Amino acid sequence: xxxxxxxxxxxxxxxxxxxxxxxxxxxxxxxxxxxxxxxxxxxxxxxxxxxxxxxxxxxxxxxxxxxxxxxxxxxxxxxxxxxxxxxxxxxxxxxxxxxxxxxxxxxxxxxxxxx
Amino acid sequence: xxxxxxxxxxxxxxxxxxxxxxxxxxxxxxxxxxxxxxxxxxxxxxxxxxxxxxxxxxxxxxxxxxxxxxxxxxxxxxxxxxxxxxxxxxxxxxxxxxxxxxxxxxxxxxxxxxxx
Numbered sequence: 392x393x394x395x396x397x398x399x400x401x402x403x404x405x406x407x408x409x410x411x412x413x414x415x416x417x418x419x420x421x422x423x424x425x426x427x428x429x430x431x432x433x434x435x436x437x438x439x440x441x442x443x444x445x446x447x448x449x450x451x452x453x454x455x456x457x458x459x460x461x462x463x464x465x466x467x468x469x470x471x472x473x474x475x476x477x478x479x480x481x482x483x484x485x486x487x488x489x490x491x492x493x494x495x496x497x498x499x500x501x502x503x504x505x506x
Numbered sequence: 507x508x509x510x511x512x513x514x515x516x517x518x519x520x521x522x523x524x525x526x527x528x529x530x531x532x533x534x535x536x537x538x539x540x541x542x543x544x545x546x547x548x549x550x551x552x553x554x555x556x557x558x559x560x561x562x563x564x565x566x567x568x569x570x571x572x573x574x575x576x577x578x579x580x581x582x583x584x585x586x587x588x589x590x591x592x593x594x595x596x597x598x599x600x601x602x603x604x605x606x607x608x609x610x611x612x613x614x615x616x617x618x619x620x621x622x
Contacts, residue, residue, distance in 0.1 A: 424607030434595060436613035443607055482549065488607050493562060494539065498548050 392417050394495035395483050401501045404473045411458070412468040412500045414483030422488040425466040427457065430480040430499070439481075442466055473504045508532070512598050512614035520622050524586040527617045530579055531600030539611060540573055540583050541597040549597075555581065556603055588621045595619070 396415045404410035416425065427439040442450045442457045450457040458467040470477055483497040511530040519525060531538050539554040553563040558575045566573070570589070575581040585592055595618050599611040 426610050438610040496549050
């Protein structure tokens with residue numbers, strides 16, 4: 392079974408609108424972390440936001456927030472007030488504490504912000 | 507602070523040649539990961555090390571690929587002999603491995619490898 396599933400290969404959003412990128416995960420480890428990365432066309436992988444399995448509050452970092460629904464095993468990334476520079480690939484990832492630090496990445500979602 | 511440093515940034519070579527990719531992780535990080543990224547296969551984990559010891563190399567495509575981490579500040583990924591299908595962007599990433607889940611991986615800028 393896939394550890395991380397991103398079902399949206401491509402998404403479009405109007406500039407200044409909000410967009411939600413979906414991510415579901417599969418684990419039996421009670422202690423895990425969820426991460427989102429951005430990969431612009433220049434190629435670098437940029438860490439955006441983290442959510443821990445025991446965190447009670449949803450994580451936020453500027454215009455990024457993580458909609459964490461533990462029972463549903465989903466960790467959707469919400470980008471508010473989209474900007475042209477947000478056009479990129481976005482990867483969801485998970486780290487299970489039990490497995491000694493292996494990270495699992497999803498297949499990514501390509502986001503295009505339309506002016 | 508210096509991030510993960512990879513070299514070279516670009517490599518173009520002919521098939522059959524040996525290719526060596528290098529990585530310097532962030533100081534203090536004790537886990538290191540090698541990934542390959544292609545359009546067809548996405549981001550693939552090749553191998554990762556904890557405290558310089560290879561933990562999982564099940565993603566290494568075949569015997570032509572080998573990786574070493576002789577010390578905490580240096581790792582190499584070697585392809586010998588190289589083939590055109592090895593053309594990809596190779597990323598190195600490092601992380602701090604602890605008892606908590608909150609340490610992200612930090613990626614280098616990648617090596618864009620083209621095998622002619």
